[in-house]
Amino acid sequence: MKHMVEIRNLTKTYFTKRALNNINLNIEEGKVVGILGPNGSGKTTLIKILTGLLRQSKGEVLIDGHKVGTYTKSIVSYLPDRNFLYTWMTVKDAFMFYKDFYRDFDEGKFKELLDFMQLEMDMKIRTLSKGMHEKLNLALVLSRNAKLYVLDEPIAGVDPVARDQILDAIINNYNEKSSMLITTHLVRDMENIFDDVVFLKNGEIVLEGNAEVLREEKGKRIDEIYKEIFVV
Amino acid sequence: MGKLIKYEIRGNYKFIAGVLALVLILTTGMYAYMTNTKGGSPFEAMFVFLSFLVIFGTLLATFLYIVNSFRKELYEDRGYLTFTLPLTGNQILGAKLIVALIWFTTLGIVIALYHLIMLYIFTPYDISLSQIFETLMDIGLPFRDIIASIIFTFVNGTITLILIYFSMAISRVTFRNKKIGGLWFLIFLVLNALIAFSQVKVAQLLPYYLDISSFRIGRIDMFSYGFHIDVDSYGVMMTGNFGNILFNIASFIYSIGIGVLTFLGTGYLIEHKIDL
Amino acid sequence: MDFNDNLPIYIQIMNLLKSQIAAGEISGGDKLPSVREFSKELKVNPNTIQRAYQELEREELVFTQRGMGTFVTEDVEMIKRLRKDMATSIVKNFIEEMNKLGFKPKEIIEIISERIGEEIE
Numbered sequence: 001m002k003h004m005v006e007i008r009n010l011t012k013t014y015f016t017k018r019a020l021n022n023i024n025l026n027i028e029e030g031k032v033v034g035i036l037g038p039n040g041s042g043k044t045t046l047i048k049i050l051t052g053l054l055r056q057s058k059g060e061v062l063i064d065g066h067k068v069g070t071y072t073k074s075i076v077s078y079l080p081d082r083n084f085l086y087t088w089m090t091v092k093d094a095f096m097f098y099k100d101f102y103r104d105f106d107e108g109k110f111k112e113l114l115d116f117m118q119l120e121m122d123m124k125i126r127t128l129s130k131g132m133h134e135k136l137n138l139a140l141v142l143s144r145n146a147k148l149y150v151l152d153e154p155i156a157g158v159d160p161v162a163r164d165q166i167l168d169a170i171i172n173n174y175n176e177k178s179s180m181l182i183t184t185h186l187v188r189d190m191e192n193i194f195d196d197v198v199f200l201k202n203g204e205i206v207l208e209g210n211a212e213v214l215r216e217e218k219g220k221r222i223d224e225i226y227k228e229i230f231v232v
Numbered sequence: 233m234g235k236l237i238k239y240e241i242r243g244n245y246k247f248i249a250g251v252l253a254l255v256l257i258l259t260t261g262m263y264a265y266m267t268n269t270k271g272g273s274p275f276e277a278m279f280v281f282l283s284f285l286v287i288f289g290t291l292l293a294t295f296l297y298i299v300n301s302f303r304k305e306l307y308e309d310r311g312y313l314t315f316t317l318p319l320t321g322n323q324i325l326g327a328k329l330i331v332a333l334i335w336f337t338t339l340g341i342v343i344a345l346y347h348l349i350m351l352y353i354f355t356p357y358d359i360s361l362s363q364i365f366e367t368l369m370d371i372g373l374p375f376r377d378i379i380a381s382i383i384f385t386f387v388n389g390t391i392t393l394i395l396i397y398f399s400m401a402i403s404r405v406t407f408r409n410k411k412i413g414g415l416w417f418l419i420f421l422v423l424n425a426l427i428a429f430s431q432v433k434v435a436q437l438l439p440y441y442l443d444i445s446s447f448r449i450g451r452i453d454m455f456s457y458g459f460h461i462d463v464d465s466y467g468v469m470m471t472g473n474f475g476n477i478l479f480n481i482a483s484f485i486y487s488i489g490i491g492v493l494t495f496l497g498t499g500y501l502i503e504h505k506i507d508l
Numbered sequence: 509m510d511f512n513d514n515l516p517i518y519i520q521i522m523n524l525l526k527s528q529i530a531a532g533e534i535s536g537g538d539k540l541p542s543v544r545e546f547s548k549e550l551k552v553n554p555n556t557i558q559r560a561y562q563e564l565e566r567e568e569l570v571f572t573q574r575g576m577g578t579f580v581t582e583d584v585e586m587i588k589r590l591r592k593d594m595a596t597s598i599v600k601n602f603i604e605e606m607n608k609l610g611f612k613p614k615e616i617i618e619i620i621s622e623r624i625g626e627e628i629e
Binding site for chain 1: 511512514515516517518544547548550551552553554555556559
Binding site for chain 1: 235238239242243246309310311312313315316317318319320504505507508
């Protein structure tokens with residue numbers, strides 16, 4: 001099976017602190033992969049390297065066979081864990097922006113998602129609530145027919161209704177030709193949508209594998225395994 | 233890049249429009265006040281000073297706004313959008329720079345034109361615009377010198393802006409800490425001093441000048457008039473005794489080279505080095 | 509649906525479908541929801557649904573018609589056997605639990621007869 005992402009011996013250090021230590025990971029085409037770990041485990045650092053916001057200190061990252069750069073940026077659809085849209089925009093501006101910059105943006109899909117998320121074109125970004133922000137951002141990100149989706153904590157801090165809408169949107173968007181990388185510490189809410197899971201602790205992979213195989217081997221749900229690994 | 237320019241303009245046109253509106257109101261007010269007061273008012277004497285102050289304030293406010301808009305990309309959440317676009321560092325930088333130049337040019341032209349219009353409206357004599365231009369032509373304004381000055385101000389302004397962007401990028405790459413973000417200014421001052429110094433050196437090494445008024449090229453001692461006058465911050469431009477302007481050719485080329493290099497350097501830094 | 513058992517999710521989905529088939533909620537020949545629909549409904553990765561369907565197909569409880577979807581078997585004997593298997597496994601568990609509590613087979617039969625007698629009334 002084709003590898004959408006190949007990560008070899010990836011290390012990231014800030015001065016003396018090691019944020020990622022010798023990570024090796026392949027992500028296959030058509031897979032939804034959960035990167036699990038508490039805050040400070042290196043999840044966001046890993047994601048930022050994949051999206052070109054951070055540079056690795058050592059090692060190699062290939063996405064669709066290319067080093068991170070303008071090409072990979074054009075095929076990676078990234079949902080940051082913050083409000084990254086320009087504050088002067090309306091929903092419509094953000095939509096036009098995505099349409100202008102990303103060739104893989106699907107206008108029809110966006111309008112459907114907007115409807116599904118109960119958002120309006122004339123809403124101002126500045127006035128959106130946390131949940132609405134998250135839904136709009138996700139609608140934009142999922143409306144691209146990208147090869148790799150990178151979602152950083154997509155359901156953190158949103159209410160249960162918004163959370164369900166977001167999960168639905170993610171599942172609906174699944175397709176065999178692209179891969180998804182999702183970080184979360186809300187494992188119970190998301191574990192059912194992962195093919196594979198990767199447990200990240202202090203910048204290292206401590207456990208990884210197919211979610212179903214892990215459930216079978218350990219006789220536990222993924223969130224129970226998570227608690228076992230991270231709770232002292 | 234064109235698309236990013238479009239969204240940059242859409243993002244800050246309101247600020248620029250606001251500044252412009254304020255300037256125009258102030259300018260109108262000053263002209264109106266001046267014509268309505270009898271001669272000898274102390275205000276009238278201050279008129280030139282005040283207009284200068286307004287223009288200077290406008291340019292400063294715009295300048296700070298534009299500089300800050302680049303800083304925001306490096307330090308605030310919007311960078312997550314800008315720097316994950318499928319654009320090169322040079323394209324992002326180019327868009328920022330072009331929009332900055334568009335705004336300065338717009339402000340410059342609008343303010344200048346507005347002053348002309350105000351003069352036309354508020355002068356007590358009934359004269360037409362064409363008459364004004366004829367008069368101006370008759371006086372024999374040194375148009376060539378004026379145009380040359382505008383071009384050189386433009387070039388120098390652009391280089392300064394690039395240098396500021398470069399200093400910010402360097403500061404961001406070196407120190408991840410937001411709190412010492414003001415460090416870029418120090419870096420800028422040092423770089424600026426170094427460049428100015430090296431430009432003077434280049435000018436001394438290759439003392440060939442272009443006289444704008446006569447389009448003659450020569451060494452300083454070949455021109456009959458003396459020099460004692462201002463060397464601008466880049467050591468490029470001199471004003472001769474007769475009001476004519478001389479440019480050091482080597483130094484001018486050198487400063488453009490510096491501009492190109494710092495531009496490419498900044499583009500490289502924001503594409504390959506910055507850790508957001 | 510909440511997947512609370514400590515079993516792989518595809519097995520939990522298989523069990524869900526099996527009990528629906530055994531209970532007659534889904535009849536022989538009925539079409540199962542498409543992988544996509546079902547994954548939306550259960551909020552589960554489509555590959556997991558796909559796996560559950562594949563395993564059910566291996567057990568010959570469902571069959572796939574290309575381009576049409578997945579259908580419950582029309583083989584009445586298969587469904588009968590499924591019902592029987594499920595019943596057996598429930599009874600087996602029940603007896604094990606009762607044994608743990610120290611009931612003898614005779615006592616277990618008495619308790620059941622009594623209980624069923626009550627229900628019939």
